[in-house]
Amino acid sequence: MAKIIGISGSLSQPSRTKSLVEEITARASHQLHAPAEVIDIAEIAPVLGSTVSYGSFPAELTEIYKKVQEADLLVIASPVYKASYTGLLKHFFDLLDPKALVGKVAILAATGGSDQHAMVVDYQLRTLASFFNVYTTPTAIYAKDTEFSHYQLTSDAIRQRIDVAVEQAVFLLRQDVPHTLVA
Template sequence: MTKALKVVAVSGSLQRPSRTLALVEHLVELIGDAVPVQSHLIELGEVGPRLAGALARSQLPPEIEAEIAAVESANLLVVASPVYRAAYSGLFKHFFDFVHHEALIDKPVLLAATGGSERHALVIDHQLRPLFSFFQARTLPIGVYGTDKDFTHYRISDDALRARAALAVERAIPLLNLRSTAGRHPELVA
């Protein structure tokens, strides 16, 4: 019997409610429908005030250190940021600056982003994918991007966005390769 996959989701939005948060929660829910998960959500809007002044990991308060450790120990990351001036948010980058540079090697990462229009959709391939390539993480092939018009009252209302999210998760599940991951992470096997 397989234990739950430890999924850590990071929402880079600085506000609540948030379209980015809604997209992250939807992706985690879809993953949970496909495989057993134990999920943990990190909202940068909530942790940001305690994170922003730190310049070194040793300066992080214990609760933020615990969030960084959760990212490093996850079996799967779901990360999303709203687009600010053609890139992920500065606080999103600052958060990941504290993650150890070898902690995400071969870790699967599902990338997502939200923005005001379709013209920002390339943020996934031109900003997020290179960031996680630095970590030598295994970014999953399909990212999910949503625009403001895909949401109504901070809930996904567009069928095409739902379909993209479902396809991204459908294609991700086989790539998680739970059997080979279990060799490096015995906690996955009962």
Template sequence: MSGLKIVAVSGSPTAPSRTTALVDDVARNVAEQVDGEARLIELAPLLGGLGQAVWRDQLDPVVQEALDAVEQADVLVVGSPAYRASYTGLFKLFFDHIGQYALVDKPVLLTATGGSDRHALLVEHQMRPLFGFFQAHTLPLGIFASEADFENYRVMSDDLRARIDLSIRRALPFIRAGAADRDALAGASRADAF
């Protein structure tokens, strides 16, 4: 199962960002557990390239490469700060350019950040339906973090650390099953070649 590509996507329009810190932390922890490689995609620097295109083929190469990385990932860790009771427009704009069937059955760990816990349902009521459209496999426990969980844009709260650990523990069986399916398909493809 080694070699899994874990891609984290931060939908924060600002830097530094608690959302970026959270998705990066979670992705690195997942990668450690599965002997994979974590990659962080921050959407803030891509805003100019995203905002000037209606169709995917109009996007600049840097944005295209980020979209390709998401579509080719074995596992996604996605996150957005709460903006007006939902994910950011930047987050939605990016995922508007993902192929409709590119995320089918892909494990997706959902995260969000907000000023207070009153935004905690963002994960369940906004993010989970978005990835349901893509037929992605949203993992059982999402992670919500508030400003109090961070210090200098780093995860510092013991409670948040415990939520991250539990979420990853619950996700691992699905991630491992997906990797085993992928490996079996690759083996069948090699056998078919002979």
């Protein structure tokens, strides 16, 4: 059975980004008949921010990184801050072994105030996933703040993109792809 982990890079609560991640993971969970869990960077910010070395993770982070490494499907999302994803989301991935996610599948998403930020998904999140040798769905999701009401997604167009991305993720998960890095 596949395992699904969503990672919300938002630093605030409530969060449109977390709501988007929950929507994507719920749809993937339904499609794959698999459990899904969301890691909220805002909730682990104090312990994450004070962790600076690979060798000495607090127990809370050790458990979270174990879940990420055991996942088959990742949903990685961030609000756009200053034309990029959040610094703590970057720090979260900086602490991961570069070989930890090889062969996993990811759906990438972001939220922001205007269409000007939409390319963050392709130019930055896709590059991050590529560094870790993660297969990403061709369809990414970018949702503007106006596509939410009370922090809940209201856009049918975004829901349709989510469905397409989930279908692509299911396809990728069913392929016989290498899960080890070839030197």
